[in-house]
Amino acid sequence: MKDVKRAVNGERKKRFLFITPPYERLKGLTVESVPLGILYLATVLDRAGYDAKVFDADSLFNNGELSYSNVNRIKSQSNYVRNLTNDNHPAWQEIRGLLTEFKPDFVGVSMMTPIFSSCKKVIEIVSETLPDAVILAGGPHVTILKENGLKCMPEVDVAFVGEAEESIVEFTQRRVSGKNWTSVKGLVYRKGDKVFFTGYRNRIHDLDALPIPKRSLLVNEFRYQRAKLGLMIASRGCPFQCAFCASVPLWKREMRRRSPQNLVKEIDYLVRNYNITSFGFWDDTFTIDKKAVIGFCRLIYKKYGSRRFKWNCLTNINCVDDDVLFWLKKAGCKTISIGIESGSDRILKLVKKNITTDQVRNVARLIKKRGFWLHTFFMVGFPYETEKDIRKTINFIKEIRPDSMNLCTFTPHPGTELYDYVVSKGMFDMGNNFSVYNNISQHSLNNFFVENMSHEKYRELLDKLIKLSEYISEGRNFRKMWLIMNRLTWEKVKHRLKRYL
Helix, strand or coil: CCCCCCCCCCCCCCEEEEEECCCHHHHCECCCCCCHHHHHHHHHHHHCCCEEEEEECCCCCCCCCECCCHHHHHHCHHHHHHHHCCCCCHHHHHHHHHHHHHCCCEEEEECCHHHHHHHHHHHHHHHHHCCCCEEEEECHHHHHHCHHHHCCCCCCCEEECCCCHHHHHHHHHHHHCCCCCCCCCCEEEEECCEEEECCCCCCCCCHHHCCCCCHHHECCHHHCCHHHHCEECCEECCCCCCCCCCHHHHHCCCCEECCHHHHHHHHHHHHHHHCCCEEEECCCCCCCCHHHHHHHHHHHHHHHCCCCCEEEEEECHHHCCHHHHHHHHHCCEEEEEEEEECCCHHHHHHCCCCCCHHHHHHHHHHHHHCCCEEEEEEEECCCCCCHHHHHHHHHHHHHHCCCEEEEEECCCCCCCHHHHHHHHCCCCCCCCCHHHHHCCCCCCCCCCCCCCCCHHHHHHHHHHHHHHHHHHHHHHHHHHHHHHHHHHHHHHHHHHHHHHC
């Protein structure tokens, strides 16, 4: 295993570079994201006295060849496969250039199983460019698979399982000072031909104790839109048990929240440093705690009013009511995203979504009545789906008329109930060959895990869903104009009323 020399007086700080591998960018799509997970790690290391940077190799900012939509995400999977072996692709060149320029002592790679081949390519580039660097891995892939996640990656020295803010600092301090680090909880490491797991580390229960992620540690920070820099998380985990979702094995349905005051502290930081006018929450279920979300909205409204920000959140149908919507609106929330997945109650029950189509109808009506933009997530291709179920989904989408939608094709993720199901049925066998995900993904035409219909019939129905999503996307501008006109009209009415009150 590579050696890291003990720090001495006058020696430069140990350098860390965290990398998000390219995926959508290899398809040719415009992406601009803030990788909060590794940004938290870089921030705690920065606070501990190390030199850390974060490079999102998937961000193409405004130079993408295609707009980011359901249709081209679905049809561009072949571009990803082709560019995996294209060493001249700008993403691979940028990674090599940054490694050569920054010369980090440690390089961390964020790993997800569906983009395993891209992750492996990044790791190979690091190993070739900086053979003395310590290569670290983390993310859902190693958290769920642990030892199995490292068996086909001999270049990786250490992987971090679960939340790594505490373990990465402890590991670094011990390793840099020459102390034994193999007893640090939450690590998977290699010794010779064997791979060891040191055991789970306790969850971080007080999320307020974590530092606010420093956006200044982002490579290309100056190129980000202010709105993108405002991406935040208010909680970790999700209490629901959807059979297709990797959040279940990742978080074990345990959930913790930051306090409303701590969230406002981060917004103050973003206003002070970047003058943001918009932000967003990427939590699985932002409104799960009604008291906390209303408390946050009250604080934002009291400090900034209802017109300072435009922001958005994701949530679950079960966690929306009129009181929550009232305060979200008052605090400036404009877009609410909800996962619906299917228009068939039978499928919703089988995938353990814990919602009904009647609930969706009522909540969707309420969201739109309050003047929010309604973004929805739907999924097609569940193993036990029938032609009738998919047609119900098509009709249901037409009925609730979302303002925008994300259409996914079912992909079996390790650790989930549906992954085990398709493996048991002989429909999928990954083993340790993670490259099978090169041709399948949550937006791929190649996915086919349906038991009860032919591939031809499934593709026919999938094409109809794709066209429907395209139609909805084309109509979004009219809906936006309608919402804007409504808001302007209401502002004029309020202004006139004030003259007479």
